[in-house]
Amino acid sequence: MDEQLLAKLERTLRREMPICAAMEIAVASWDHAFQGGGQLAMGMPLVPNRNHQDSAFAGSLNALCTVVGWGTMFLLLQQQNLSGNIVIRRGNIRYRRPVRMPHVMARGLPLDREAVDYFFELLRSKEKSKLDVAVEIVDAQGPLVTFKGSYVVQR
Amino acid sequence: MDEQLLAKLERTLRREMPICAAMEIAVASWDHAFQGGGQLAMGMPLVPNRNHQDSAFAGSLNALCTVVGWGTMFLLLQQQNLSGNIVIRRGNIRYRRPVRMPHVMARGLPLDREAVDYFFELLRSKEKSKLDVAVEIVDAQGPLVTFKGSYVVQR
Numbered sequence: 001m002d003e004q005l006l007a008k009l010e011r012t013l014r015r016e017m018p019i020c021a022a023m024e025i026a027v028a029s030w031d032h033a034f035q036g037g038g039q040l041a042m043g044m045p046l047v048p049n050r051n052h053q054d055s056a057f058a059g060s061l062n063a064l065c066t067v068v069g070w071g072t073m074f075l076l077l078q079q080q081n082l083s084g085n086i087v088i089r090r091g092n093i094r095y096r097r098p099v100r101m102p103h104v105m106a107r108g109l110p111l112d113r114e115a116v117d118y119f120f121e122l123l124r125s126k127e128k129s130k131l132d133v134a135v136e137i138v139d140a141q142g143p144l145v146t147f148k149g150s151y152v153v154q155r
Numbered sequence: 156m157d158e159q160l161l162a163k164l165e166r167t168l169r170r171e172m173p174i175c176a177a178m179e180i181a182v183a184s185w186d187h188a189f190q191g192g193g194q195l196a197m198g199m200p201l202v203p204n205r206n207h208q209d210s211a212f213a214g215s216l217n218a219l220c221t222v223v224g225w226g227t228m229f230l231l232l233q234q235q236n237l238s239g240n241i242v243i244r245r246g247n248i249r250y251r252r253p254v255r256m257p258h259v260m261a262r263g264l265p266l267d268r269e270a271v272d273y274f275f276e277l278l279r280s281k282e283k284s285k286l287d288v289a290v291e292i293v294d295a296q297g298p299l300v301t302f303k304g305s306y307v308v309q310r
Contacts, residue, residue, distance in 0.1 A: 012207070016206060016207035017205075017206050017207065017212045017214070018203060018205070019174075019177065019178060019203060019204055019212055019214065019215050020212075020214070022174065022177040022178075022203075023174060023177075048173060048174060048177075049174055050172075050173070051171060051172050052167070052171035052172065053240070053242075057172045057174055057175075057218075058218075058221050058225075058242075058243045058246070059172070059174065059175070059214070059217060059218025059219075059221045059222065060174050060218070062214060062217045062218070062221070062246065063212075063213075063214025063215070063217070063218060064214075066213050066214045066217070067214065070213075085208070087208075087213075087250070087253075088213045088250055089249070089250055090247075090248065090249050090250070091213070091217065091246075091247070091248045091250075092245075092246070092247050092248075093245065093246045093247075094244070094245050095242070095243055095244055095245070095246075098242075
């Protein structure tokens with residue numbers, strides 16, 4: 001079930017956001033502690049996303065974090081057999097240290113169960129709802145990039 | 156002089172951030188009201204940067220705004236015959252309305268003369284300085300995307 005969902009997410013991203021294919025963004029894993037909440041991880045190789053300093057281009061790092069948040073929303077909805085149009089409304093990103101690993105991985109932070117419950121409650125009653133998703137890129141020394149996106153879903 | 160600088164900026168971006176070539180990001184114009192301050196405009200076609208709704212992918216919009224800010228810093232330094240390593244430290248973006256025009260253009264907002272003077276003063280005395288650059292994508296109805304990036308320069 002999960003593998004099918006992740007494959008569906010990756011097909012959706014590559015088909016419908018072609019620049020994600022150029023960045024070679026791929027779905028890695030999804031750990032979900034409770035129904036309707038989960039941590040999605042997605043990765044991309046450094047080479048096509050490198051910048052003038054042979055670290056990762058900020059635009060690619062932000063795009064990776066943006067689609068981890070988008071994919072998290074996609075999986076939340078799929079898990080509940082809901083469909084809806086997902087758009088990012090705001091994004092805040094902090095580039096703390098250069099990202100130099102050959103394979104860059106971004107992971108969603110654990111979702112707050114109450115926030116997710118409230119998100120679905122509003123979505124069911126108002127046909128529209130919003131959820132913030134935090135995403136990080138880390139190495140052994142701690143966070144390299146921290147991101148927060150606000151996603152709006154309209155049924 | 157300006158045309159040479161803009162051609163140099165575009166070569167630099169395409170050579171050193173290859174994903175910008177995939178997005179077909181190109182330098183459009185640079186209006187500079189005073190020495191050391193200016194509004195850079197850069198564009199990209201919608202097609203390679205479209206998303207699932209045939210509007211522009213948020214990741215591409217953010218990347219375009221990020222390089223307009225980066226390019227503004229590059230041109231500021233070149234204008235003063237200074238060189239330095241430019242990195243973005245933070246970015247905040249708001250996606251207000253879907254971007255559907257076939258050619259997407261992002262433009263830096265006018266820089267504050269005092270902020271630019273202070274940026275160069277610190278850069279010359281401390282070898283390191285920071286400047287915020289605001290960038291917008293607009294249509295006839297107003298802003299579609301508003302972005303602010305904080306760029307750090309190390310000589």
